[in-house]
Amino acid sequence: MAKVKKAVITAAGRGTRMYPATSTIQKEMLPLMDRDGICKPAIQIIIEEALDSGIEEVCLVVNPTNRTQIEQHFAPLSKEELRIFKGKDWALLESARIQQIASRLTIAVQHSPEGYGHAVHCAKDFVGDEPFLLMLGDHIYTSAESRRCARQALDVYEKYGSSVSAVQQTPSELLHLFGTVCGKRISERPPTYDIEQIYEKPAVEYAEANLRQTGLLHGMYLCFFGIHVMAPAVFDWLQYAIDNDIREKGEFQFTSAQERLRASGERYLAVETNGERHDIGIPFGYAQTQAALAINSVYKEQMLASLVRALAVPQIAIPEPFKDR
Secondary structure, eight states, rough: OOOOEEEEHHHOOOOOOGTTTGGGOOOOOOEEOTTSSSSEEEEHHHHHOOOOOOEEEEEEEOOTTEEEEEEHTSSOOOOHHHHTTOOOOHHHHHHHHHHHTTTEEEEOOSSSSSOOHHHHHOOOHHHTSEEEEETTTTTEEESSSSHHHHHHHHHHHHHSSSEEEEEEEEEEGGGGSEEEEEEEEEEEEEEEEEEEEEEEEEOHHHHHOOOTTTTTTTTTEEEEEEEEEETTHHHHHHHOOOTTTBTTBBBBOOHHHHHHHTTTTTTTTEEEEEEEEEEETSSSHHHHHHHHHHHHHHHHHHHHHHHHHHHSSOOOOOOOOOOOO
């Protein structure tokens, strides 16, 4: 069984739900204070998740607009920046860390927005015939154990030698946001399943009839967590969709390639991840992500004290959120 050395992180989305902030800064470059207390763009935090999980090389799939911003971030400090940071050892150490990351990066460009499946396909030459870790460029993870969330999925791959998707128990009212799976449980620790069906963002009625998972509370389903360890054969099914122009809502979907891979006879597993996913691609998710990182950071005590003080202050009127995001 081949060791998983490569990761693909898709970061080609336009971030329309985060407008107007994303009119000047790409979604993946939005800043967050990480658990170590350092302020970083989201994409760096995601790359570090992969590297900390044992990945050696990372391919970022970007769009023509955000490529410059991302490459600029991972460039060495200029002479002027070195002058500004003189004597600030923490900044110079962080710059060195960024250069270590940059040495492991490959950039692939999705020139037109044709869907998540198409974005993944752009990394085909980078992956070659090796298994790979696949992550989203707008999901941050907080693990409930010492292993990173990505590492948890990689460990299941190494145990069974099959493609595996991280999943999380999710209530029915959120099914419209996630790919959903069901299958036969084959292990309790961690809860692991042989997938028998994959369906992209099902209606509640369809899920109740076809995707109920034995052992879960009523109204709860196994939904994708945003981390997958894939056999390279998934590119055959992505290529099949592109060659035959098989689109859904005008785009090439990755979930359909996953289902075709499973239906072709290749074993495909799901594992419940011991952690939380945070979506920075929506306003509330972005705020929630920062809160989660802060509460799990070196500033945990200060953050909790600040939240207590904020909750003790009378609240001003809160405007209604936009309904069409």
